[in-house]
Amino acid sequence: MRKVYIETYGCQMNEYDTEIVKTILKQNNYDLTEQPEEAQILFLNTCSVRENAHQKVYQRINTLKQLRKKEKKRVMGVLGCMAQNLRDELLDEKVGVDLVAGPDSYKKLPAMLESVVQDDARQYALSLSEYETYSDIFPVREEGVNSWIAVMRGCDNFCTFCVVPYTRGRERSRDPLNVVDEVKRLTDQGFKQITLLGQNVNSYQYGTSDFADLINEVSKVDGIERIRFTSPHPKDFPQKLIETVANNPKACRHIHLPLQAGNTRILDMMNRTYTKEDFLHLVDYMKERIPDLALTTDIIVGFPTETESEYQDTLDVIRTVEFDSAFMFKYSERKQTIASRKYPDDVSEEEKTSRITRLVELQRNISLKRNQQHIGKVFSVLIEGKAKKDGQLMGRNDGNKIVVFADTGQKIGEFINIKITTASTNTLIGEVV
Ligand code: SAH
Ligand code: SF4
Ligand code: F3S
Numbered sequence: 001m002r003k004v005y006i007e008t009y010g011c012q013m014n015e016y017d018t019e020i021v022k023t024i025l026k027q028n029n030y031d032l033t034e035q036p037e038e039a040q041i042l043f044l045n046t047c048s049v050r051e052n053a054h055q056k057v058y059q060r061i062n063t064l065k066q067l068r069k070k071e072k073k074r075v076m077g078v079l080g081c082m083a084q085n086l087r088d089e090l091l092d093e094k095v096g097v098d099l100v101a102g103p104d105s106y107k108k109l110p111a112m113l114e115s116v117v118q119d120d121a122r123q124y125a126l127s128l129s130e131y132e133t134y135s136d137i138f139p140v141r142e143e144g145v146n147s148w149i150a151v152m153r154g155c156d157n158f159c160t161f162c163v164v165p166y167t168r169g170r171e172r173s174r175d176p177l178n179v180v181d182e183v184k185r186l187t188d189q190g191f192k193q194i195t196l197l198g199q200n201v202n203s204y205q206y207g208t209s210d211f212a213d214l215i216n217e218v219s220k221v222d223g224i225e226r227i228r229f230t231s232p233h234p235k236d237f238p239q240k241l242i243e244t245v246a247n248n249p250k251a252c253r254h255i256h257l258p259l260q261a262g263n264t265r266i267l268d269m270m271n272r273t274y275t276k277e278d279f280l281h282l283v284d285y286m287k288e289r290i291p292d293l294a295l296t297t298d299i300i301v302g303f304p305t306e307t308e309s310e311y312q313d314t315l316d317v318i319r320t321v322e323f324d325s326a327f328m329f330k331y332s333e334r335k336q337t338i339a340s341r342k343y344p345d346d347v348s349e350e351e352k353t354s355r356i357t358r359l360v361e362l363q364r365n366i367s368l369k370r371n372q373q374h375i376g377k378v379f380s381v382l383i384e385g386k387a388k389k390d391g392q393l394m395g396r397n398d399g400n401k402i403v404v405f406a407d408t409g410q411k412i413g414e415f416i417n418i419k420i421t422t423a424s425t426n427t428l429i430g431e432v433v
Contacts, residue, residue: 003031005039006079009057010047012197012230013168014080016148018045019139021079021106026140028110036067041075041113046082048163051332057082058095065096075099075116079106081167085335087126098122103153103168104129128154128169135178138185145384145395145413146228147191151179151214152198157233159260160271160338161300161331164199171199173206176217187223190413193382194218195228202232202241211236212244219250225415226382228252228400231298234259234282235273246290253290254400257283258298259321262314266306269343276313283321294324294399301359302331302352304343311355318362324370324399325426326363330356364425371401371423378419378433379403383412403428 004025008018021043022032033039042064047053061076068074077099078090084102091100098116101109105125112123133153141147152173155165183194196214198204204211215227227250234257245251261267264275274282287293299314318326330352333345379397386407387394393407395416404427405418418430 002029003033003039004041004043005033005036006043006045007036007060008045009053010045010049010081012148012195013150013153013199014045014047016139016150016197017080017103017106019141020134020137021045021109023137023139024106024109030110030113036064040071040073041077042067043077043079046078046080048081048085048167048334050329050334054082054086061095061097068096073117075113077101079103081163083124084126084128084167085163087124091122091124100124100126102126102128104132106134107132129172130170131172133172133174135174138182141186141189141191144191145382146193146195147186148195148197149179149182149186150174150197152201152204155199156203157200157235157273158271158338160269160342161260161303161334163334163337166336168199171203173198173204176206176209176214179214180217180221183218183221183224187221192223192413192415193226193228194224195230197230199231200233200236201229202236210238210240212238212241215241215244215248215251219248224250226250226252226398228254230256231258232256234279237282237286242286242289245293252398252400253292254294254296254398255286255290256296256298257286259314259317260298260300261303261306261310262317263306263310264313266303266310266313269305269339270300270303271338276317279317280320292399294401295321296325296327296400297321297323298327298329299359300329300331301355302347304331304339304346306331306347315359315362318359318366322366322370323363324401325367326359328356328359328363368423368425371425371428374401374420374428375423376420378417379428379430380415381405381418383410383414383416385412397428401428402426403430405430405432408432 046057075098083100090097108125154169154171156171202211333340381395381403383395387404394404417433419433420428420430422429
């Protein structure tokens with residue numbers, strides 16, 4: 001009963017947590033497998049952020065249950081945010097889940113697994129911690145070019161639409177010395193790029209060290225060439241952090257700056273703590289201080305009571321800022337959130353669809369225009385692997401854009417200068433210079 005299969009949904013934090021879970025299980029003599037058929041233990045590390053995330057997991061549980069029928073003793077476990085969010089629902093006998101563990105409970109997994117097998121009793125562990133940062137666990141990474149490092153966990157912002165503060169609990173940051181240790185291990189393994197992760201990464205604070213200090217400390221590690229971070233909140237961008245991105249050559253000139261909505265009344269109802277004008281001023285300042293800055297964002301359309309003309313404010317900000325790309329979502333009411341308690345989900349599905357369709361169309365045109373502006377420029381590209389098309393490689397430039405070029409035997413993990421010759425909405429295509 002020792003082979004474990006884990007499937008991961010949701011954000012990069014969940015990907016990182018899966019690495020932590022794998023490391024904990026390996027330390028306890030479990031084997032990992034990529035094949036669900038081979039496993040006696042099936043884990044889904046889940047996401048709760050939007051409705052379709054839940055649907056996907058329920059479908060998957062049902063599919064995996066078919067596997068279980070063949071071998072009675074298989075254990076099915078649900079980890080992550082959905083575990084935290086839907087404990088009672090998941091523990092209902094009909095769902096067929098044996099173990100439910102939230103994001104702060106992964107150190108208990110070995111003991112829980114023992115109990116499930118020995119006592120044949122369902123197990124759950126869902127208390128959220130104010131301290132757990134898993135800083136004593138250095139996850140074992142697969143080979144790769146980029147490595148993620150969680151530097152803070154949890155979120156105290158309570159945006160009214162968002163379930164994350166309930167599934168991930170309170171904000172806590174890791175000791176910078178401990179982060180630097182992990183970065184050193186990664187560079188020893190050959191990683192050249194790291195991405196500092198947190199639900200609200202720029203509110204990082206450990207003693208007197210803030211997020212800008214952390215970037216600067218990490219950048220001193222030999223072998224680190226690129227530092228990225230995600231996701232920041234617009235409220236935590238002091239001048240010092242912007243100057244760090246501007247002046248530290250290892251900090252990538254890419255900022256993911258979630259807007260969510262362009263209308264101040266809606267932003268206020270979302271509890272985002274900035275106005276449309278605040279956001280635009282922040283962007284102006286960033287663009288002025290960081291030439292060639294790549295900006296990306298997240299948008300929600302159809303938040304409760306949002307009118308067509310308020311939605312137009314979102315389009316207005318999109319046109320003004322010209323983000324390089326955007327993740328765009330229809331509002332989806334989540335259990336536990338403030339919005340679900342205070343604001344009925346009153347924008348119709350048709351209206352949400354109409355708004356997202358127009359938004360996606362607008363953003364596609366802007367992404368294409370932004371990409372075309374790069375034709376003729378030369379970028380340093382960190383090679384990540386083979387492109388979709390045979391005979392081509394892909395990598396990313398400093399601004400996190402995908403760059404595709406002819407494979408003439410260049411090595412994955414190396415930097416190469418590429419001159420851009422063609423651009424599409426999502427990709428830059430170029431040639432080696
Ligand atoms: N901590 C990050 C990401 C949170 S989740 C941040 O603050 O940026 C990622 C994105 O999902 C959010 O930025 C938001 O755009 C979207 N999202 C979150 N809750 C949502 C909901 N209830 N409905 C639709 N989109 C949502
Ligand atoms: Fe959710 Fe807002 Fe926290 Fe991001 S900042 S995780 S959107 S509550
Ligand atoms: Fe989803 Fe949890 Fe991440 S809700 S987006 S997996 S923090």
